[in-house]
Amino acid sequence: QKEVEQNSGPLSVPEGAIASLNCTYSDRGSQSFFWYRQYSGKSPELIMSIYSNGDKEDGRFTAQLNKASQYVSLLIRDSQPSDSATYLCAVISTGNQFYFGTGTSLTVIP
């Protein structure tokens, strides 16, 4: 079982819609969770971090964490074509090890 699992997609949404990206993790003791965006041929860029159960909002982005279900998600409201990228979920495990998922490819259709 992989430490962090994501649906590889591709996920396609129309411009202006809400994009929902999901991630599950295997280590129940994990405490820190991150979402990164990676454009093709570029390096990952930090979007959000979340440490507590519930929602955390930053502009058009909302991260949601449910530790009981070992589940973290990212919602992108009012999706724009510039949001088209691969979104990487990352988790710090109880051993202080950093794991990335394989990423979900998102395409926003104008």
Add this chain to the structure above:
Amino acid sequence: EAGVAQSPRYKIIEKRQSVAFWCNPISGHATLYWYQQILGQGPKLLIQFQNNGVVDDSQLPKDRFSAERLKGVDSTLKIQPAKLEDSAVYLCASSLDRALAGGQLQYFGPGTRLTVT
């Protein structure tokens, strides 16, 4: 504030040759990370430094890969000898201090794309 610097940006070598990558983290960042990202996959952590000490190298193939951060600032990752499966992007990242709350936010450099033929 200057970001994470890496060089070279691209490297092509033949198998069994050696190669080295250099990284200079954001000024003041105590924690430095090296990742390997194979096409279509997420980054895989190879080694993590806190200042000049190694805190995690559990996924580093130590028979061929080595890394150092002698003065606690810039770092070098070496592969010797290279194999075809080492073709990947090698990413360096830094964070303020992994031991501090919020200090784990990582900022990535542009990466080095390695092709082994």
